[in-house]
Amino acid sequence: MSDPIVRPHSKSWLAKFGELVKDTLTSQVVTLWRVFRHLFVATDTVQYPEQQPHMFSRWRGRIILTRDPDGEERCVACNLCAVACPVDCIALQKTEDEEGRWYPEFFRINFSRCIMCGFCEEACPTNAIQLTPDFEMAEYKRQDMVWEKADLLIAGTGKYHETNFYRVAGKSIGGKDKGEARNELPPVDVRSLLP
Template sequence: MSLWKDIKGTILPFWVTLRYLFRRPVTVCYPERKQTPAPRYRGRLVLTRDPDGEERCVACHLCSAACPVDCISMQAAEREDGRRYAAWFRINFSRCIFCGLCTEACPTLALQMTSEYELATRELLQVIYEKDELLIDGCGKNAEYNFYRRAGIGVVAPRGANPGESSPEDVKSNLP
């Protein structure tokens, strides 16, 4: 009985190999034929612009706070008109785990993930992307969204002077 098990244990793997020998291969020749990733694939991060062509990033540091591996760093600055922007923005893709928490935390939708997945390189410093390498010319996935218009930051009139807005209450007049 033991001899039969030994023979069966030797012949069975060869039989499986012969069965799969004449089938078409399942693997894809990667450099010649690239696969298209899924629509919700989380690839390389980019910084987008709003419909007016301005940078969307207001340097609120929410993306760097949400990042579990601390691969995002930036320095905030302010223009003459009061609008904030990132003076420099850096992502270290050698540490990034592509979890997408930074894109979910971004209130301005400035940080978005693309379907680009070819980030491999032999030099470590080439995977540290600066602001000029991350900033794209388009609006990304949300073309009509403009944070400053939606948040009302562009409005410079005093409270109660905007159309459809009531004047502020004087809380001291309600005291007995």
């Protein structure tokens, strides 16, 4: 392994002097010249808001809750986004409809704490919570930065169009009985002794 530090005793005085001259005169001066040339290069700055930046779809901006292809809420209130959140700005409460489908009774994001890290999106097993390219969320009152489910929930599927958790998971809900999820056999008749 080469030692990047030039040790005073490791080389002859002359060699060291030569190296210093090389460093100072060539390397540094060349650097100065190259940086100086940037004076004549077009700037990269986007003059927002007069000029709108191009936002990439994976940009981590405003958080939304999406619906599955059937139009139902994707969020199953599993709490994984809340626990993944490093600033603990997500709070929710699970509730259940008559047919066993889990959904959040309330879902609250305190955007005044949110750091847009996207951990919630990564943790979400149902692709319900997604970050969008919208970053224009400033408010004059901090209280207005607290968003409830009504503010977060959109009508569509967001970035991921296919995901439909309850079509895969074995729990039965309204409109999907036991044995009707992907790759499932019909329910077992426990009274039968046939193999």
